Amino acid sequence: MEEPVKILEFDVLVVGGGIAGGESALNLANLGYKVLLVEKELSIGGKMILLSKVFPTLDCSACITTPKVSEIARHSNITILTGAEPLKITKKGPHHFEALILQKPRYVNIPDCTGCQLCEEACPVSVTDEYQYGLVGRKAAYIPFSIASPRAAAIDIENCTLCGACERVCPTQCIDFTQTEEQIPVSVKSVVLATGFNLFDPLKIPRYGYGKFKNVLTSIQMERQLAPTRPFNAILRPGDGKMPDNIAYVLCTGSRDKSIGNPICSQICCMYSIKQAQLLMGALPMADVTIYYLHIRAFGKGFNEFYAQAQDMGVEFTKGKVGKITEKENGNLILRYEDIETGKVKESEHDMVVLSVGVIPNEGIQEMFNNDDLQLDPYHFVDQSDILASPAKTSIEGVFVAGTATGPMDIPDSILSGGAASAETISYLRRVTS
Amino acid sequence: MDAEKGKTAKFLKGTRTVPREVTEQLKYFTKTKNQLIKVLKEGEKTIPQLSEILGLPTDEVMFQLMSLLKYGNVQAADMDDRDEYFYYKLKDDDKNKS
Structure with a gap:
């Protein structure tokens, strides 16, 4: 692996690109802060983008999520990494964190992919589609789902037979099997955890x-x-x-x-x-x-x-x-x-x-933190250390939490929580600079 | 090492072995797909009918047929007389010729 050339710098690292993380990132970016949004799935939008309608209004879930997701994707202050997760986050001092982000290979150059799906058609492999929760198959070269963001193909290398059919039909030659795992060091001033939940x-x-x-x-x-x-x-x-x-x-x-x-x-x-x-x-x-x-x-x-x-x-x-x-x-x-x-x-x-x-809580969040103890509540969700006065605060100063990472909640509450986390993060960042 | 654009799968083949289960799964899918297409060429069928003809469990036929529906090989037709099961037929394009 090549030596990293330079450490990328951002104001805030947002971990998780679901509705809560997205809301936080957008608020921060709109106020001029540089945000790195890291999402472990191939698309941002979290679980909400996959829902049919929302209660109690019966509004179409995708119709609310997709405009928000495109706003996040197009925002000049937001850098998005999909298929990526922080390996470790180290607090170096007040208002200074260093994080190492693991970028898994997608085997597709996202900017070059037009989403034409010709690779999908050419791929001979059919395996279980995790985005349809196992009800149907998908190809090994595939766009995760039709409203995914980025709407770009990915290669499921575990199930790929390396036949090369996808590459031969790709009109932009965006498929690249030479991609490898990368570890990207970044430096940030604060962190928002919006790691969501599991079913x-x-x-x-x-x-x-x-x-x-x-x-x-x-x-x-x-x-x-x-x-x-x-x-x-x-x-x-x-x-x-x-x-x-x-x-x-x-x-x-x-x-x-x-x-x-x-x-x-x-x-x-x-x-x-x-x-x-x-x-x-x-x-x-x-x-x-x-x-x-x-x-x-x-x-x-x-x-x-x-x-x-x-x-x-x-x-x-x-x-x-x-x-x-x-x-x-x-x-x-x-x-x-x-x-x-x-x-x-x-x-x-x-x-x-x-x-x-x-x-159910997502596991492994605590382990990301190298030298600080991120406290969890008795049910293994991220503990809100000052739930009444400062609900986004965690046990680590400068690390905030949003959405269902703190415990079960519905969509409006997740969005509110994302808003609260961004407000508290800004207040923290302003205290630094003034 | 640089690999030629558009031929990078070949490059990865040099360092990565495709697991046996993956090739087995490909063979199984191709076989089931061809069987389903062959039967549907003779006319519209419901899932239980296809299951009986092919000797495959209904849930397996359902999964594979719905995948073919997604991939554009198959389309749904009318429902049966009891409004329980859909009939499925092949799409009229060149996808099913091979």
């Missing part, structure tokens, strides 16, 4: 049969089915392509459950399930939708009205704790649950089950 993996609850029963899917898989850039031609059962007409939602999957190590509420699964139920009633007018819940937590602005609207539309709400799911030969599923109102154990049949999965 709970329901394989950890084997009694729900996820993975084994193909018509049990996660809420994010249903979200993809409801999005305009959906994986199938309609809303269909992944098990056999049947159009479902009796769908169940199991709320609190992997949330409020000490047995799987996550005792806290996801704060979103009630509302996104109610939203999906409403969208399903629109997309499949003949379908029955039943939501099995422990408590409906419709606490935000307009949430309770949204819940009432779902009830008015005919969504069935059953206060019940689902214990086990079994599969019938025709792919239908039997839910065995405790009816909390009567205390009786009951069974019901559905032809598709959606597990409303919870919010």
Whole structure:
């Protein structure tokens, strides 16, 4: 590897290009600060860019995210690295951090790629598409998803047969298999952590049969089915392509459950399930939708009205704790649950089950910090050291936190939190220079 | 070492071995794709029909067929009489000729 020639300098390093990190970066950049935005995925936009609609307004999620994402991408004060993550961040002194960024090879020169997708067409390989959450395939030469930013191809080297077909059809010769991993040293004055969250993996609850029963899917898989850039031609059962007409939602999957190590509420699964139920009633007018819940937590602005609207539309709400799911030969599923109102154990049949999965912290953030202790809360989210007076403050001076890196929250709260983090960062930077 | 633009895959081949699973996966996909295209050339089919003809599980047919739908080889046609399953057919272009 070549020796780094010079250390790049920025005012702020924003780790994570989701909606919270994006909001922070944009605010900072609009006020003239130079921002380096580092995103580990191939596109910025986080999880929000992949959603269908948002609650409780039912606005199109992509229509809100994409203009913001293009503004971030085009901003002269923002430098974006996708497919990259900080290896280590070292505090050198007050208002001085040095970070080493790992840039993984994309094997495509982003500025030269026109997004024509000819490489995608030429690639003979088909593997599971992670951006459609495993419902469909994708090529090894691929654009992550249609509204990705940058809208540029990438080569999945792990699944590439090195046949060279992509290169032969590429009109701009932007594919470059000679790219290697790079470590980029940067110097910044402050850091904003917007590392987001993970969704709970329901394989950890084997009694729900996820993975084994193909018509049990996660809420994010249903979200993809409801999005305009959906994986199938309609809303269909992944098990056999049947159009479902009796769908169940199991709320609190992997949330409020000490047995799987996550005792806290996801704060979103009630509302996104109610939203999906409403969208399903629109997309499949003949379908029955039943939501099995422990408590409906419709606490935000307009949430309770949204819940009432779902009830008015005919969504069935059953206060019940689902214990086990079994599969019938025709792919239908039997839910065995405790009816909390009567205390009786009951069974019901559905032809598709959606597990409303919870919010889990991203691991490995603490380890990025070389010589300082980034404190986490008891649930492994980034600890807000002064939550009431300065909610973006962390245990390290000059390192701020935004969005779901601090804990579960919905989209409006994430954006607010991103705003707060940028304001606190600016206040910190101004204290330096004045 | 400089590799010629447009021929860099060859360059990487010199240092990187393609794992066996990757070539196996490619063979499997190509085989399934050809089988599905061959059956669909004879007429529209639903997922359960394709599963029965090819002796593949319905979820496997679903995954592969939906991938072909995404890649532009296949398109959805009408639903069956019971409004349960879609029929799928080949797209009328030269993609399916090989």
